[in-house]
Amino acid sequence: MKKSLLISLVALVLTPALRADQVFNYPSEKPIFSIAFPDASKIETGDQSLSASSADELVNMELVALDADEAASAIDDAKEGLEEELKGIKWLGEPEKGELNGLQATFLNGNVTLEGVKMAVNCAVFAPKAGDTFFMLFNVVPLESLKVHGDEIEKVLKSIKGK
Secondary structure, three states: OOHHHHHHHHHHHHHHHHOOEEEEEEOOOOOOEEEEEEOOOEEEEOOOEEEEEOOOOOOEEEEEEEEHHHHHHHHHHHHHHHHHHOOOOEEOOOOEEEEEOOEEEEEEEEEEEEOOEEEEEEEEEEEOOOOOEEEEEEEEEEOOHHHHHHHHHHHHHHHOEEO
């Protein structure tokens, strides 16, 4: 067997062990979905919330559980709250509806400059096909950090699965 092929096979076999993820069922008492964060992430859980940040704290994600009656206005409420908190935010179009791993999703994306740093602002509401609990994900990250953490963020989003 060629040495390069052997090295590639060893790397392929060892990679999952080196990139283990932290998987969370959310909310923990009556899960409606699961999400996985890179092993190096710092995670804090609350009764109806979960916060995750990268080891360098450049990426921060907040998950909040919502009752069904809050879900319909959640994106509009988030947009209004973010406009109050993040002065000068520019939205990248209207909220977009779609699906992610069997969950209905509405995405809202924008940009803002905070203290001279250009930031990406993302908000999404996810609705399982059955259930009365929804959840919202917030993510505010420096645009520059997407070069380092973009793949990790994408992997986290792709890990979301309904229960």
